[in-house]
Amino acid sequence: MDKIRKIIHVDMDAFYASVEQLDHPELRGKPLAVGGNRERGVVAAASYEARKYGVRSAMSGKMAALKCxxxxxxxxxxxxxxxxxxxxxxxxxxxxxxxxxxxxxxxxLDVTENKVGNPSATLLAKEIRAKIKIQTGLNASAGISYNKFLAKTASDINKPNGQAVILPEEAEDFLNKLPIERFFGIGKVTAKKMKQFGIHQGKDLKEYSLQFLTKKFGKSGLHFYNIVRGIHLSEVQPNRTRKSLSAENTFDKDLATLMEWEKALQEIYQELCRRIDRTGIKGRTVTLKIKYKDFSIHTRSKSFEQYVDLPKIWETVQELLDQEALTQPVRLFGIGLSNLNLTEEKDYFGKQLWLDFEE
Incomplete structure (x- = not known):
């Protein structure tokens, strides 16, 4: 019989906002949004004081200001x-x-076998959270279970600054009652489609056959069939495969002229060069990402037989920009490199100066 795995999912509480409140005591206890402003942009993170008003990450700054x-x-x-x-x-x-x-x-974290020899994942999670608090001053929540999906789900149960465990013998009852939108891999669109079939909770999902789910949801059907039965075999992966290296920027003001586009792309290209220099990554495909004012996203790519050097990347970006006239003001530009020269992620926590928080 296989040994039951012990998985901990650690999730920092309102991380960005909590860091800001930690470093700036005058912000503590106040509704805070990291990112965006009252006119435009998006919220990257919201403090718990702001969440009471309905402010959430990925919400427009304008909407957040209206709510709070x-x-x-x-x-x-x-x-x-x-x-x-x-x-x-x-x-x-x-x-x-x-x-x-x-x-x-x-x-x-997979703590089935751990360095401190403690067989209790629950006690380990409590100890890890306490150590994070002592060393950083920040609160963390944790979920513990026998697979990643249940551990991640459990970490939300007693947030903030809490933890919860889902034991193997408790999983079936827990999953039967779990709202369908809280299942891993089921987003808003899929949840809406499921509800059209009367699937609102795990118990409803379990009533449908694998054949039905694969017919209606494609390859994801097998995933849905398994997770509602507590089956999620994905192991904790200490190394992740990187498929691309990129940099992008969402602008405070939509850019409407060629001069503005080229200036913005030059800055993004320079950031990409710094990341390439730091990681040693090379690639054979250059991609230009464009998000227009209406939030539509378009990409243009060009591939080469050999890995491209830095000057060639910039030359290709300019070529892709000129490939076809842009149809409206630009909200975001991104430059990406893919078909890389590596199989493992070298720096998963790499420096990220530009993030696109919009869905």
């Missing part, structure tokens, strides 16, 4: 978030080398 007129907006400081994230990651490695970061503020 006293909302305080601050600019993101990703270097600082990465610095603290690295401190937290080092704490994880004191317990296990099987750490799979999902982002700067959350990760999976």
């Amino acid at each position: 007129p006293q909302l305080i907006f601050v600019k993101p400081r990703f270097d600082r978030y990465k610095e603290i994230s690295n401190q937290i990651r080092e704490i994880f490695y004191e317990y296990t080398d099987l750490v799979e970061p999902l982002s700067l503020d959350e990760a999976f």
